Amino acid sequence: MSHTVLVCDDAIFMRTMISDILSQSGFDVVGEAETGSQAVEKYKQLRPDLVTMDIVMPDMGGIDAVREITKIDANAKILMCSAMGQQALVVEAIQAGARDFVVKPFQPGRVVEAVQRVLGG
Amino acid sequence: MDLTRYADLFQSESKEHVAELNRLLLELERSPKSAETIDGIFRAAHSLKGMSAAMGYDAVASLAHELESVLERVRSGQLAVRPAVTDALFAAADALEAAIGRAARGESGGDAHGAVVAQLASLVGRRFVQVVSAPAPSVASPATVEGRLVRIRVAAETPMRGVRAWMIVKRAESLGRVTSVTPDVEALQRGEFGRGFTLRVVTDATRDELERAILDTGDVEAVSVDDAVDAAREPAPDARAEQRHIRVDTRRLDAMMNLVGELVIARGRLQRIAETMAMAPLDDALLGASRLIAELQDEIIASRMVPVSQALDRFPRLVRDVAKQLGKEAELEIVGSDIELDRSVLDVIGDPLTHLLRNAVDHGLESPDARVAAGKPRTGRIRIVASREHASVELRVSDDGGGIDHERVVAKARALGMLGPHERASRDEIARIVMRPGFSTAETVTALSGRGVGIDAVATTVRRLGGTLHIASESGQGTTIALRLPATLAIVRALIARVGDETYAVPAAHVTGALELDPAALRTAGGRELLSTRDGDLPVLWLRRLIEMPAGDDTFKQVIVLRTGERRAGLVIDEIIEQREIVVKGYDDAAGARALFSGATILSDGAPALIVDVGGVLETELSVIGGTAVHSMSAAVRVMATLMTDTTTNATTNTKTTTHRMPP
Numbered sequence: 001m002s003h004t005v006l007v008c009d010d011a012i013f014m015r016t017m018i019s020d021i022l023s024q025s026g027f028d029v030v031g032e033a034e035t036g037s038q039a040v041e042k043y044k045q046l047r048p049d050l051v052t053m054d055i056v057m058p059d060m061g062g063i064d065a066v067r068e069i070t071k072i073d074a075n076a077k078i079l080m081c082s083a084m085g086q087q088a089l090v091v092e093a094i095q096a097g098a099r100d101f102v103v104k105p106f107q108p109g110r111v112v113e114a115v116q117r118v119l120g121g
Numbered sequence: 122m123d124l125t126r127y128a129d130l131f132q133s134e135s136k137e138h139v140a141e142l143n144r145l146l147l148e149l150e151r152s153p154k155s156a157e158t159i160d161g162i163f164r165a166a167h168s169l170k171g172m173s174a175a176m177g178y179d180a181v182a183s184l185a186h187e188l189e190s191v192l193e194r195v196r197s198g199q200l201a202v203r204p205a206v207t208d209a210l211f212a213a214a215d216a217l218e219a220a221i222g223r224a225a226r227g228e229s230g231g232d233a234h235g236a237v238v239a240q241l242a243s244l245v246g247r248r249f250v251q252v253v254s255a256p257a258p259s260v261a262s263p264a265t266v267e268g269r270l271v272r273i274r275v276a277a278e279t280p281m282r283g284v285r286a287w288m289i290v291k292r293a294e295s296l297g298r299v300t301s302v303t304p305d306v307e308a309l310q311r312g313e314f315g316r317g318f319t320l321r322v323v324t325d326a327t328r329d330e331l332e333r334a335i336l337d338t339g340d341v342e343a344v345s346v347d348d349a350v351d352a353a354r355e356p357a358p359d360a361r362a363e364q365r366h367i368r369v370d371t372r373r374l375d376a377m378m379n380l381v382g383e384l385v386i387a388r389g390r391l392q393r394i395a396e397t398m399a400m401a402p403l404d405d406a407l408l409g410a411s412r413l414i415a416e417l418q419d420e421i422i423a424s425r426m427v428p429v430s431q432a433l434d435r436f437p438r439l440v441r442d443v444a445k446q447l448g449k450e451a452e453l454e455i456v457g458s459d460i461e462l463d464r465s466v467l468d469v470i471g472d473p474l475t476h477l478l479r480n481a482v483d484h485g486l487e488s489p490d491a492r493v494a495a496g497k498p499r500t501g502r503i504r505i506v507a508s509r510e511h512a513s514v515e516l517r518v519s520d521d522g523g524g525i526d527h528e529r530v531v532a533k534a535r536a537l538g539m540l541g542p543h544e545r546a547s548r549d550e551i552a553r554i555v556m557r558p559g560f561s562t563a564e565t566v567t568a569l570s571g572r573g574v575g576i577d578a579v580a581t582t583v584r585r586l587g588g589t590l591h592i593a594s595e596s597g598q599g600t601t602i603a604l605r606l607p608a609t610l611a612i613v614r615a616l617i618a619r620v621g622d623e624t625y626a627v628p629a630a631h632v633t634g635a636l637e638l639d640p641a642a643l644r645t646a647g648g649r650e651l652l653s654t655r656d657g658d659l660p661v662l663w664l665r666r667l668i669e670m671p672a673g674d675d676t677f678k679q680v681i682v683l684r685t686g687e688r689r690a691g692l693v694i695d696e697i698i699e700q701r702e703i704v705v706k707g708y709d710d711a712a713g714a715r716a717l718f719s720g721a722t723i724l725s726d727g728a729p730a731l732i733v734d735v736g737g738v739l740e741t742e743l744s745v746i747g748g749t750a751v752h753s754m755s756a757a758v759r760v761m762a763t764l765m766t767d768t769t770t771n772a773t774t775n776t777k778t779t780t781h782r783m784p785p
Contacts, residue, residue: 105633
């Protein structure tokens with residue numbers, strides 16, 4: 001059975017791109033979220049195997065969403081999607097419980113590699 | 122025996138020896154009693170002597186011989202290393218380099234090095250009674266170094282390598298107690314390391330478990346665990362020594378790169394044809410071929426990569442000489458010298474770096490007395506930090522001198538008419554003014570720099586390579602100039618965007634995201650158009666306007682968010698078509714034109730597309746100083762015209778091949 005993924009990003013462009021990359025590699029994108037709080041809600045509902053999380057989102061940011069989600073499920077596997085230059089935020093997100101990160105602009109190979117790493121570990 | 126075929130080999134190898142000689146002489150100047158250094162210098166001189174004698178280059182051989190004799194005395198303790206000695210040795214190294222060059226050109230040296238030889242001979246002739254004290258026994262550093270030594274080498278294209286390195290250290294901590302990390306964790310997090318770093322960890326995990334855990338952190342190219350705890354010699358994490366090398370003519374590498382570039386274009390074309398045919402076996406065969414082409418491309422790109430040390434190694438000597446000439450004291454530190462760059466990029470970047478370093482010593486650093494008065498150490502510190510992020514390499518040249526004098530720049534800019542009499546300039550604008558052609562704040566024109574060729578020339582070179590330059594300066598604290606360069610020139614990832622009927626490529630290295638244009642979120646302020654986004658106001662530029670294309674009737678627009686350094690701007694285009702690899706084609710630089718495009722490419726359908734020069738575009742956005750736009754539309758059009766003719770020629774040749782294969 002393929003792994004389920006929840007994609008969180010406020011830009012449609014980015015969500016579409018990540019979803020395309022993951023579906024083409026056999027993952028099952030079961031939901032999308034535009035804000036941090038939406039991400040938390042959808043996580044409760046869907047319990048996906050993996051979450052891809054943008055860092056800067058309106059309403060509730062990605063890092064706070066990581067904190068909330070890991071409170072609900074300590075084993076949640078979250079992959080941060082960062083823009084270049086956000087090193088400090090990536091470190092903070094990983095300290096908050098995210099497992100790994102990828103950097104925009106995305107290279108499909110790298111995204112899939114990171115997803116497999118997170119799911120494997 | 123025909124020696125000519127060895128001449129090239131002699132050239133490249135002797136240059137390595139001269140570079141080594143210079144490096145060791147600098148070391149000798151710092152620690153005049155290091156037996157190890159003296160031995161190294163002796164070895165380099167000795168190798169040169171042997172090689173040049175074999176080639177029949179007598180001038181080189183006799184110089185090397187004199188050098189060797191002096192070192193022999195130093196070695197045996199008959200001659201102490203004093204400034205006069207090091208100066209003579211430096212002069213000998215220069216003379217050697219010159220003699221090698223002349224030998225290669227088949228010129229006879231004549232008596233060109235008479236003075237240097239005499240200088241060396243006099244050092245040998247005069248008997249110095251002063252005896253060098255025996256070198257202090259090397260103290261076995263920290264007596265108890267606990268833990269197993271782990272060497273880690275991260276992959277070349279690791280994004281946010283600092284964060285990755287930090288994660289690796291964290292992973293090691295999860296297995297036991299990490300007793301030391303080299304370089305330290307702070308430097309690692311800032312990405313200030315070459316390709317590798319080392320750590321020591323006390324753990325019960327097996328070697329295999331340890332290696333596996335670190336590899337699984339991701340972006341790790343190699344890891345090795347050394348169980349023997351030997352603190353005395355901790356080799357640098359560098360695998361270079363174990364690799365096997367042959368020398369290849371660089372023209373061969375260039376030809377291979379061009380061919381694989383063409384192959385990538387051909388692959389794209391085949392894929393498009395296959396799409397229209399929908400034949401599963403064809404798709405499969407093509408997929409297999411595509412993988413092989415991708416691998417071939419990676420291999421060729423890797424074979425062209427050389428460590429930046431090849432360009433940087435001569436700089437400590439340069440900084441020393443320049444400082445000495447100016448009566449200043451300066452030290453150059455180089456971090457990340459094993460970071461790799463494409464040869465063609467490295468070849469071009471040497472001169473701009475030389476210029477920046479001369480500037481840093483000449484204009485950046487204060488005189489030793491002024492430094493002491495300001496509470497700084499006498500010796501000025503200049504650093505070059507090379508680091509790699511994603512597909513680009515950053516070279517950061519910084520000094521701890523006086524920084525850019527804001528007031529003086531403003532005064533001069535007013536005098537030159539670049540700034541109105543009552544206009545103020547922000548820090549960012551100051552940095553921009555300094556980069557304007559012909560601007561120089563040097564009040565006295567020294568022999569070294571300030572001859573009107575300023576930082577603008579450096580900026581132009583960097584931009585031509587598709588890179589960006591960023592200046593940051595803090596008054597009294599120093600100046601940092603960051604050059605961001607593509608690690609490899611020939612093939613880059615890009616977003617392909619449509620404007621009207623035309624397609625343009627935007628290098629992905631400078632793209633941080635994309636959004637849809639909401640016309641309601643647009644407003645104009647201070648002569649700039651701003652788009653309000655969740656990250657604040659984003660200045661926007663319309664590519665359509667930059668290329669003077671009449672407005673179309675498309676209602677749907679997208680914005681590509683561009684960023685270099687701290688600068689951000691949105692580029693409005695009609696639509697993003699795809700993200701893909703493009704092959705960069707050279708182009709003729711239109712004289713005096715402000716570049717909007719850095720090159721051209723051929724898309725998979727054979728059509729040419731211009732590559733947007735992100736640095737240039739962002740500068741356009743920021744060049745509205747005091748309400749005077751310096752961007753010239755006609756220049757952009759001229760650039761485009763030359764490019765279009767250039768690329769059309771390419772396109773025609775490419776189409777020829779296509780017509781044979783295209784289905785009717």
